[in-house]
Amino acid sequence: MTVTIAPAALQDIAELRQLYFDVYGHGYPVPLGSDPAVMRRLITDPHTHWLTARLHGSGELAGSAVVQTDPGSRIGKLVGLAVHPERRRGGLAGRLTGAVCGAAFDDGRLDSVYATVRMVTEGPQHVVVRNGFRPLGLLPNAAEVAGCESLGLFARFADGVLPRRETVSRAPSALGPLLAAAEHSTGVPYGAVLPSDTLGSARPEGPAAPPTADLEVVSAPGFVRRRFLELFPDPASRYYPLHAPNAVLVPPDGAFEAYVDLDPVAGSCALVAVHPYPAAVTHALEPLMATVSRAGADYVETLLPLSDTASLSAFLAAGFVPSAVYPAMRRIGERCHDYVVLSRTSRQIDFRSLAVGGPLQPYVSAYLTAWTATYLPRHEVAL
Known part of the structure; x- marks a missing residue:
């Protein structure tokens, strides 16, 4: 599957809302997939990296991924990773994850990016691990998505960060x-x-x-x-x-x-x-x-x-x-x-x-x- 990955634009909001509905229905608990005002703010926010994937030729929206950053703390969060149900077999989730994390780390202002991953299937866990994320633990009963769900916590670190750890005795x-x-x-x-x-x-x-x-x-x-x-x-x-x-x-x-x-x-x-x-x-x-x-x-x-x-x-x-x-x-x-x-x-x-x-x-x-x-x-x- 050939896609074009590019930054999200304001004119994408209606299609993005439809994408998140197609993936999650009414159960997605993050406003970036449903609230136009929040989506508009994030797309124009210089501290947010939002990428979309569109099919080559037709331009159909196939996926989306976001990294929100907190510049004062040198940390970011991978959120809003979604691939249309009909486009899930080409490794697009992994490509989007790698691209949006690469964009977030490029300017050297981040030490790490974390993700909270649903555990209803192993697929999302494999996606982040293949993109350099390390498992950090569990968040039991942490989210109301399709019922009460537990999440896995993962993080990816910039080069040279872990060797700077302050040891605790x-x-x-x-x-x-x-x-x-x-x-x-x-x-x-x-x-x-x-x-x-x-x-x-x-x-x-x-x-x-x-x-x-x-x-x-x-x-x-x-x-x-x-x-x-x-x-x-x-x-x-x-x-x-x-x-x-x-x-x-x-x-x-x-x-x-x-x-x-x-x-x-x-x-x-x-x-x-x-x-x-x-x-x-x-x-x-x-x-x-x-x-x-x-x-x-x-x-x-x-x-x-x-x-x-x-x-x-x-x-x-x-x-x-x-x-x-x-x-x-x-x-x-x-x-x-x-x-x-x-x-x-x-x-x-x-x-x-x-x-x-x-x-x-x-x-x-x-x-x-x-x-x-x-x-x-x-x-x-x-x-």
């Missing part, structure tokens, strides 16, 4: 299975990370919302952004690439302010930042989960440095499960720092329908080990 022991899976699947060395068992003293002292307290939700996006920037003027304290808070959750006593990117369409919520410190919210995990569930999100994730043992331990003690590790995610000076994705879902997790390729298999075992240690009681037997 200790991490909570609960991360052991995840780090072992990452070393097996990516080749990134984690064997020298020693366990640090601090879970017993991880919960912070100070004001705490009662476990049954309702959280107030402020969902005025303009106010939330202004308040967020006032409380976190230093970019180092609000690091969450490609996510901006659109709501803030507050307990009645004002003990903390939890800034979230809440997406009811996808059924997910990213916990972007917490004032006055990340672990302050761990006292109120149950009301937080109840609040975002009422708002339409059954999945909550947060992102913490692998080196921040205290915050990691607090979230682990409060029921979050380590699901992915992103090596060299953040550059500070000349060194790159690893981050851990912690997640919790209020729905029952069902892995029976997953099509898990070989590179992701170790992460399934690691997640099940961590989930079991978190949520199943350890019975003591007296002899």
Whole structure:
């Protein structure tokens, strides 16, 4: 199949909307495939790379792929990869992925591009792996597409980035299975990370919302952004690439302010930042989960440095499960720092329908080990 791959143009919007409908129906949770205003903004955004593939001769639109970038964090995200159902046998998905990632990396401003991949079939996993992406973990129950789906997390790195990793000597022991899976699947060395068992003293002292307290939700996006920037003027304290808070959750006593990117369409919520410190919210995990569930999100994730043992331990003690590790995610000076994705879902997790390729298999075992240690009681037997 001969195609012409070129940047998307404003006149392509109507055809692109039809393409995403043909591929996903009404279930596509990303507005770049359905909202003309969002599509127009992204096509004209200099920080977004959007490529289309058209059949040679007829000009029929056969595929689309996008990499959105966050220039301040040197990171991008592969989104919107779609190939028309009648054009899927010619390797077009792989060609589009390679082309759009190549365009994103060309100017040297990115250290990595990540992708969250559906796991209903192994095909999308093979597409990204063949294009240099490495598997980083799982996001169980992370998206509402055709029902509640788990996603695989993959990333592709620019040359010379991984050797700049800042090593970490200790991490909570609960991360052991995840780090072992990452070393097996990516080749990134984690064997020298020693366990640090601090879970017993991880919960912070100070004001705490009662476990049954309702959280107030402020969902005025303009106010939330202004308040967020006032409380976190230093970019180092609000690091969450490609996510901006659109709501803030507050307990009645004002003990903390939890800034979230809440997406009811996808059924997910990213916990972007917490004032006055990340672990302050761990006292109120149950009301937080109840609040975002009422708002339409059954999945909550947060992102913490692998080196921040205290915050990691607090979230682990409060029921979050380590699901992915992103090596060299953040550059500070000349060194790159690893981050851990912690997640919790209020729905029952069902892995029976997953099509898990070989590179992701170790992460399934690691997640099940961590989930079991978190949520199943350890019975003591007296002899």
